[in-house]
Amino acid sequence: MDFDLTDEQSMLKDSLDRLLKDSYGFEQRRKHMADPAGYSAEMWNAYAEMGLMALPFAEEDGGLAGTPVETMIVMESLGRALALEPYFATVILGGGALKAAGSSDQKAELIPQIADGSLKLALAHTERNSRYDLHHVETQATKDGDGWRLTGQKSVVLHGEAADRLIVVARTGGDIRDENGIGLFLIDANADGVTRRGYATQDGSRAAEISLDNVAAEALGAPENGLPALRKVVDGAIAPLAAESIGVMSAMNELTVDYLKMRKQFGVPIGAFQVLQHKAVDMYVAIEQARSITLYATMMADSDDAEARAQAMHAAKAEIGRGGRIVGENAIQLHGGVGMTMEYAVGHYFKRMTMIDTQFGDSDFHLRALARGEGLFKAA
């Protein structure tokens, strides 16, 4: 067992952190957010030049064969910067779907475009009534010659507006909550019958409501039995999301500890008060536990044991959800009034942390899912 980064991993982390330090300060981020796209095209290209887009793909597909550890490094750094670019949507979710379900032709066509930054993807899985259930799918897919036609509504599609292509979860058979009869489909985001309504999200990012009316689509993987692939995509996204949350939480912790040392009341730095110290320690303990469970999720992210993998992701998502709330709420509280202002960074981290909990299932959802299984400590 070895928790150290390799030299290459350290280099990756250092160069990304340097780029973000130079280009993602609080004011710079505000400027990026004000861009009509909601992010910086310049930063997007910089990531591509660094090879971040190619990172998690196999070499034969045009990637750099990075492991989940490299993805963890990247996501933690992006989290610390509160980066707005659709990296997660395109590379982790879209790329994850291609890896899990794409044919060799589809991969050969699309992965090089992801790798060079020219293609943006979004995963359209959530619907008005699906909540966090991946198998709740009302959007219909019907056969049309060699292809398919999709009709339905998708909600809160992350970066759905920026995407060039959409990966849509749709039903080819069965009732709306059947586990069978679900497929992944690839559509052109500007195809006839696609209507996208983009909007800002609570954490400064972008999402879209997407309506599909008889839209031409090609299947990604088995159109009748796509749920296992979708689960794999989402499991594969939870570890990176957890890593992002570590960046977010660490930044909140550092801001808060600095503030406790600097802010004076009653003639002393407020960090001298034990009641505040203990809250700061609660934050620290929560972060370290979240970091540990993130390492566990990262270790399990590409496991082929679907059951064990899912259990690990449930555990990680539940832990970062509850830990993130401890860190975020205490960070605001310990900053006092300043923490409440839009002009100060800590609130923006808090908002991102809070929204991470609403993605792919909150801590209650994952705790319940974990509780249905045989536990994390089956005889090993």
Place this chain on the structure above:
Amino acid sequence: MDLRYTNDELAFRDEVRAFLKDNLPEEIRQKMIDGESMDKQDLVTWSRILNEKGWAVPHWPTEYGGTGWDPMRQYIFLEETQKWPAPQPLAFGVNMVGPVIYTFGNEAQKKRYLPAIANLDDWWCQGFSEPGAGSDLASLKTRAVREGDHYVVNGQKTWTTLAQYADWIFCLVRTDPDAKKQSGISFLLIDMKTPGIEVRPIVTIDGGREINEVFLTDVKVPVENLVGEENKGWDYAKFLLGNERTNIARIGMSKQRIARIRELAAKEMSSGRPLIEDERFREKLASVEIDLKALELTQLRVVAADAKRGNTGKPDPASSILKIKGSEIQQATTHLLMQVMGPHALPYHTGDADGSNELPIEPDYAATAAPGYFNFRKVSIYGGSNEIQKNIIAKAVLGL
């Protein structure tokens, strides 16, 4: 970064498991499973089996009987013994005074005491806390006055675990009453047979007889029983308490208790079905499991960092997390185990280790559940209370 055990580590784990299976007497293991307290002979028996194998004091330097295992192997060994479950070695000797003696003691002391600790020929207890010195340990008042070849010790120690079996007690005593409070303290080794020592039991809320008061009245201690330098005892005590923290997470023990909870919750009925099928119960169990899995990784991170740093004798301040979360998890699991028993947790069995073992109420496994819960309130108090651990993190890690 590679978060899997290496093949060598897995082979080592199997070796430990096989050893436990072949060597731990079944009746001792069963007592551990049932949550019954060990009597002196159980622990002596097991310690000598371990010592025979050369595994009694794995973390000690090899020249004093250690195994030379790296921190990861030490952790695997600890975890496997706790999971099996096997009794843990007597911490007062193996984890506390032993390392103090081999780090700060003289050659004669090392020779006299270390082998007897490893073989549990000497049963040690800890004379730190006093009625007026708990979290503020340095305010201790027990006095040692040098008179010729002896110190004469007067005072009172308390919360002294298993002093009733002890051959020796290591004590913090005040040798310079005029110095600033941390500066006038010395570390003395005292033979429990010395005239003037009286041990009185303190019965804990679970009905158990683990802890004691120890009264010292004109106790004559030879000066050669002083460890290190006079008035430097506080440094040795800090070293000792740091070591105590790294072994305190008890991951393996909590894993074993969770397995036990699952096993018994499948037998106990609730609303016409096994309790283990109850959604609320399962969620509470899952919640503790998440904490424990995270803590296991935290422990491994601390272990790996130790391995990298080499043995500096100074614990990672982050190990305070292990104390805080480890104790919270132990308390959550003992509470869940009691909940499994439902109303059968209620009967109080007056028989203790020295008396009748008759368990009049079915099921027999219910008898230790409530006492176990009551008893484990101690884990967030001893070894530096969790609030003290938070002070340590605030100061040493966060710089507040």
